[in-house]
Amino acid sequence: MQLPQGFRFAGVRCGIKAKADRKDLTLVVGDRDLVAAGVYTQNKIVAAPVVLSRSRTPSSAVRAVVINSGNANACTGQQGDRDALAMTNLVAKACDLDPSSVLVMSTGIIGHKLPMDRIEQGIGAAADQLNDSSDNFLAAADGILTTDQGRKLAFRCEQIGDQKITFAAMAKGAGMIGPNMATMLGLVLCDANLTKIDAQRALRVAADASFNSISVDGHTSTNDTVNLLCSGTASATPLAEEHLARFTEVLTDFCIELAKQIPADGEGAHHVIEIRVGGSDCDADAKQIAKSIADSPLVKTAVTGNDPNWGRIMSAAGYAGVLVRPELCQLKINGSMVFDKGQPIDFDEKTISESMAADKTVVLEVTVGDGPGTSVFWTSDLTTDYVTFNSDYST
CATH class of the missing domain: 3.60.70.12 (L-amino peptidase D-ALA esterase/amidase)
Incomplete structure (x- = not known):
């Protein structure tokens, strides 16, 4: 040191x-x-x-x-x-x-x-x-x-x-x-x-x-x-x-x-979720999408359960309030493509779930268009330990 x-x-x-x-x-x-x-x-x-x-x-x-x-x-x-x-x-x-x-x-x-x-x-x-x-x-x-x-x-x-x-x-x-x-x-x-x-x-x-x-x-x-x-x-x-x-x-x-x-070190956290957004019209839009995904309790609990529930992730991107081009959208979870050009693709759910369980960090890579905007955002998953801790924090 x-x-x-x-x-x-x-x-x-x-x-x-x-x-x-x-x-x-x-x-x-x-x-x-x-x-x-x-x-x-x-x-x-x-x-x-x-x-x-x-x-x-x-x-x-x-x-x-x-x-x-x-x-x-x-x-x-x-x-x-x-x-x-x-x-x-x-x-x-x-x-x-x-x-x-x-x-x-x-x-x-x-x-x-x-x-x-x-x-x-x-x-x-x-x-x-x-x-x-x-x-x-x-x-x-x-x-x-x-x-x-x-x-x-x-x-x-x-x-x-x-x-x-x-x-x-x-x-x-x-x-x-x-x-x-x-x-x-x-x-x-x-x-x-x-x-x-x-x-x-x-x-x-x-x-x-x-x-x-x-x-x-x-x-x-x-x-x-x-x-x-x-x-x-x-x-x-x-x-x-x-x-x-x-x-x-x-x-x-x-x-x-x-x-x-x-x-x-999020209270009760099992995973860090790293959200990488690309293809937005500007960096600020990309950050708004990343934050929308990060704040979703459905996304956070899916990661807690090692569930590659890509629909929750894309839905959160879609309601972020900025331009998203569905026909250009892609999503990778821990490097594996699960959604491409606005439609699902075949993937091995068990393999991706095991990769989520095996690593402290889960990486979500979301493409929302062909623009220059990018953002990287970090959050934690949401566990029952978080709820238990914060229900009696001051008492």
Whole structure:
């Protein structure tokens, strides 16, 4: 595990979560001013930490991010706004920073006020434990989890122009996951030297192809946040304009690697469903079709049962609300053609069902015409475990 330079980490338990062995507060601090970019939920009901952090990004003077899990600080009114701001003040005091240089993320149950006495204790403990070790990075990754079965991490090193850039990232998310972000937090760290505008542009492109192209249940949350923090230690000067496209490409691929771990850990999930759509008039139309398929409970349950029920898939493509040319439509399931030129073809249902059962990932390739539009989208199947878990999540 190689980490970018210029960051220190801590993850502690402060008692927000009921379980005594679960960390629930994470602190990441830059050794100097960080370039920060952010993308956030598109839900109209927005949690207090999102409002605060969104107002502070993009920036070239962020120094820290504080994250709590177990409590979303969403739908908590003016008190929630005051508590999010208080978290920045507590970090600033503990780490000798300007309060305006601190970002906040929260995740957990909606509608509960934060236990600020415990938050204060946790921030103090985390500040005392800050260092740049791999163990501390992993502790920080643990502190952001809620219903996740385990950490979601990614690491990479890339030579881009004159900068050898190291990336490291952590994320959380397993349920209440819908495109246009999800109940998901992501923190991407790198040592690239970028301007705040270039960082924001790159993150928007990367998020659209990754975090905005996943779902578990189609439920867009109130707290979704992904921040990109750049320490600038890889070079004394910002990345040259001619290398920005390559940086965006690498960041996008890196974010896809991280984002795919979220539906793979969908609550009760047995499969990841990878939906590849081609032939649309434009990429946006292809994505709308892919999302329509991903959100279909009939498609998701068919995959749970390893049932190559192609009619459900094509039906979902057809009601997506964009142009589909039936006479040109094709569908492959795990590489096997099951529908071609608008009509069924003979295929071995048992063989395809066995291929679905044998692999964690089921690939659906849908062609809807002869246009240039394409999209790749990831979701999870729908199991009885998901229903059981979410029927008693808050009780």
